[in-house]
Amino acid sequence: MKEDIFHAVYEAVLTRSERYDGLYYTGIVSTKIFCCPSCRSRIPKPENVRIYSDIEAARQAGFRPCKRCKPEISEPYGPDRRLVQNVTEIIRTRYHEPITLQLLGTDLHTSPYHLQRVYKQLTGITPAQMLLQTRMNTAKRMLVETTLSITEVALKIGFSSPSYFSSTFQTYTGITPSTYKQQKEFQNEA
Ligand SMILES: [Zn+2]
DSSP, X not given: OOHHHHHHHHHHHHHTOOTTTTTOEEEEXXXXXXXXXXXXXXXXXXXXXXXXXXXXXXXXXXXXXXXXXXXXXXXXXXXXXXXXXXXXXXXHHHTTSOOOHHHHHHHTTSOHHHHHHHHHHHXXXXXXXXXXXXXXXXXXXXXXXXXXXXXXXXXXXXXXXXXXXXXXXXXHHSSOHHHHHHHHHXXXXX
């Protein structure tokens, strides 16, 4: 890798610029993770940074994709990736709200149809599936880590009906929320 390219990309890392996202990837030697230059994670020292112009090269050099900036879904369209990240961020922080495609579209100033198509294309799932996944994973955690009742968990993750929550949970995981809670408690005691 040419010196000047290294400096330009490292400059983007320092300033969290998106200029080289999708064009170059930064392999972090100390963590064995590769990122988009604009990644919001801790800024690596220059001597720990390797620059790659494609994902395969970074993987072959032994780096795993960063869970934060998700470089593997970054190429080649910057704006699409940002849209996906924004949708995921809204779902991650507001999963307990009645999120719809319409609402996402309004919030992100784009059409629901476009948003759905781009999201599915880059992540393999729809925003609705991501919302369900986030809610179910949060419910699992609450059932195990808190003393909240099943009704309380249902309300906290955005289900107004506890019975609808229970049947959705069962469809998603194969067991009821109460069985899930009991099994985990048993495992923890064993
Ligand atoms: Zn990253």
